[in-house]
Amino acid sequence: MLAVPKHGFVVLAVPKSGSTALEAAFTKHAQLVTSGPPSLKHVTAREFESRFAPLLADHGYARSDYEVTALVREPVAWWRRGGATAPGPGSPGSAPTSATSASTSSSVGS
Numbered sequence: 001m002l003a004v005p006k007h008g009f010v011v012l013a014v015p016k017s018g019s020t021a022l023e024a025a026f027t028k029h030a031q032l033v034t035s036g037p038p039s040l041k042h043v044t045a046r047e048f049e050s051r052f053a054p055l056l057a058d059h060g061y062a063r064s065d066y067e068v069t070a071l072v073r074e075p076v077a078w079w080r081r082g083g084a085t086a087p088g089p090g091s092p093g094s095a096p097t098s099a100t101s102a103s104t105s106s107s108v109g110s
Contacts, residue, residue, distance in 0.1 A: 001013050001032070001033070001034040001040075001041065001042075001043055001048065001052065002019070002022060002023050002026055002027070002030050002032075002033055003030060003031055003032035003033070003052065003056060003066075004026060004029055004030045004031060004066075005031055005056055005061035005065050005066040006029075006031055006061070007029065008065065008066045008067060009066055009067050009068075009069060010048065010052075010066055010067070010068045010069065011026075011069050011070065011071070012042075012043060012044070012045060012048060012068065012069070012070040013034075013041045013042050013043075013070075014042065014070050014071060014072055014073075015038075015042060016073060017070075017071045017072055017073045018071060018073070019041075019071065022071075023035060031056070031059070031061065032052065032055070032056065034052075045068060045070075048068060049068075
């Protein structure tokens with residue numbers, strides 16, 4: 001999690017979404033950064049509101065001073081690159097094979 005309430009935002013870290021790169025880029029501007037074990041780095045919105053928003057408030061950052069955001073990587077592209085939960089060929093959500101593409105393009109022309 002990367003909290004930069006001075007500039008109006010908090011980014012919740014989501015696994016495999018580039019949050020480590022954001023952390024590296026914005027740490028010098030942050031008022032609070034949680035990293036290390038996933039139980040600290042990957043907090044839910046509910047956990048943020050109950051554990052960290054009060055901490056920020058204690059240091060002068062009212063909850064209305066910032067927005068809480070999170071990034072989620074587009075899952076279809078991840079599946080096509082062979083993500084851990086990638087569906088098998090021909091499954092709903094899988095990348096089209098050349099045979100599937102050919103049959104689709106011939107039926108479109110009909």
